[in-house]
Amino acid sequence: MSRIFADNAHSIGNTPLVQINRIAPRGVTILAKIEGRNPGYSVKCRIGANMIWDAESTGKLKPGMTIVEPTSGNTGIGLAFVAAARGYKLLLTMPASMSIERRKVLKALGAELVLTEPAKGMKGAIDKAGEIVAGDPATYFMPAQFENPANPAIHEKTTGPEIWNDTDGAVDVLVAGVGTGGTITGVSRYIKNIAGKPILSVAVEPRVSPVITQALAGEEIKPSPHKIQGIGAGFVPKNLDLSMVDRVELVTDDESKAMALRLMQEEGILCGISCGAAMA
Numbered sequence: 001m002s003r004i005f006a007d008n009a010h011s012i013g014n015t016p017l018v019q020i021n022r023i024a025p026r027g028v029t030i031l032a033k034i035e036g037r038n039p040g041y042s043v044k045c046r047i048g049a050n051m052i053w054d055a056e057s058t059g060k061l062k063p064g065m066t067i068v069e070p071t072s073g074n075t076g077i078g079l080a081f082v083a084a085a086r087g088y089k090l091l092l093t094m095p096a097s098m099s100i101e102r103r104k105v106l107k108a109l110g111a112e113l114v115l116t117e118p119a120k121g122m123k124g125a126i127d128k129a130g131e132i133v134a135g136d137p138a139t140y141f142m143p144a145q146f147e148n149p150a151n152p153a154i155h156e157k158t159t160g161p162e163i164w165n166d167t168d169g170a171v172d173v174l175v176a177g178v179g180t181g182g183t184i185t186g187v188s189r190y191i192k193n194i195a196g197k198p199i200l201s202v203a204v205e206p207r208v209s210p211v212i213t214q215a216l217a218g219e220e221i222k223p224s225p226h227k228i229q230g231i232g233a234g235f236v237p238k239n240l241d242l243s244m245v246d247r248v249e250l251v252t253d254d255e256s257k258a259m260a261l262r263l264m265q266e267e268g269i270l271c272g273i274s275c276g277a278a279m280a
Contacts, residue, residue, distance in 0.1 A: 007085040008039045009049040013158045017166045022266040023259075023279070032269060032279070033163065040074075040081040043159075047182055048078025050154035051143040052086065061141045066091055068133050068140045070125035072179065072229055073102035075145050080109035091140075093128040095121060098229060119225065122233040145180050147238035155186025156194075163187060164195050171197070175249070177204045177231040177278045178212060181240025188244035200246045204278050206232040207250040216242060227253040230274035255280045 005011045015037040020030040038045035055061035066089040069079055076092045083090040090111040094103075097118035106113060114132070116124040126146070133140040145151055163171060171191065176184040188201040205212050206226040214221050215236045223234030228251070236242070253273075260276030263269045 009052070009082040009085055011039050012045045012049050013038070014162060017163070018267075018269065020263075020267055020279075023262055030279075031167070032263075032267075032275075033159075034269065036270065038078075040077045042074040042077065043183060044074040044078035045081070046078070046154045046158060047145060047148075047151045047180070048075060048080075049082050051145065051148050051150045052079070052082050052088075054148075054150035054153075055141060055143065056086075061088070063087070065141050066139060068093070068129050068142045069145065070094070070122060070129040071145070072122060072125075072233075073098050073106075074230055075180070076106050076111060077102070077109065079143065080106055080111045084110050091132065093125040093132070095125055121223065121225065123235065145182070145239075146233065149239070151180055151182035151239050152186035152189065152241070155183050156190045157186075159183065160187040160190025160194075164191055169195065169197065171199060173200045173202060175202045175204060175278055177228075177274045178237075178240060179231045179233060179274070181237040185239060185241040185244050189241070192244065201244055202247045202249055203240075203245045204231065204249050204251060204280075206277075207252050209234060210248070210250055211236055212240070212242075212245065213248045213250065216245070216248065228256050228273050228277050230272065231277060251277045251280045 016034050017031040018034055020032055024030040035043035067083055068091045070093045080090055092111050093114045093116055095118045096115040116128050133142045174187055184201055184203055191197055191199050203212055206228050208226050209224045209232045211221050211223050226232055256273045256277035259280040260271055260273050263271050
């Protein structure tokens, strides 16, 4: 089979599972899926590609249009490399609290950035993106990662089967940080509904902003600012299928940072704070 890809977007997926050796408790097998091997170096490359492919195939995105999307960083990068490869302009709205490094990468890929108030979190970025698109709907297309079904669909189509096949079905627990909800939803749907194994799906969110926990308990949603970039959007995304979530684990900023450092220094896995949150 040819390993030549039509463009860089088609090289997403088939990332390796790596055993965690020094951090894992004795007698427990923990495998980390190294999504940094994707072309834009994160799991968000999958949804960036699929949301654009889906929009092209349905006629929502046409040549000459500009893609507009709110992002905390990695989805923006996932969209930016695909937009560059396929000839689209990209405008991203982002809380000003997001890292300078991410902003530099996005600009290098040709994206235009509009920064929003940090205190308003992702909701502020979403509102700003909606405002821009409403100004000229014929010119702009917004993928809407938090509610676009193409997001969990790519995980059900690729990430879930990859995990299942690489473990020969020997997977009992899935742990995933929740940003858009696409990863835990899509992977869980594949393994539980298609492969037919009743795994335990664990959602990870910031301790100070436990909106999923609150939603499952029927409580009022009370988001708070936190520093774990990439998860904890401050609301329950439409793409998060709560029926797929069996348990929620809460992590602090400090725990997430400390575990990210341990993964780098004890396992040799270069990663960010959201990876640390999932492993913590």
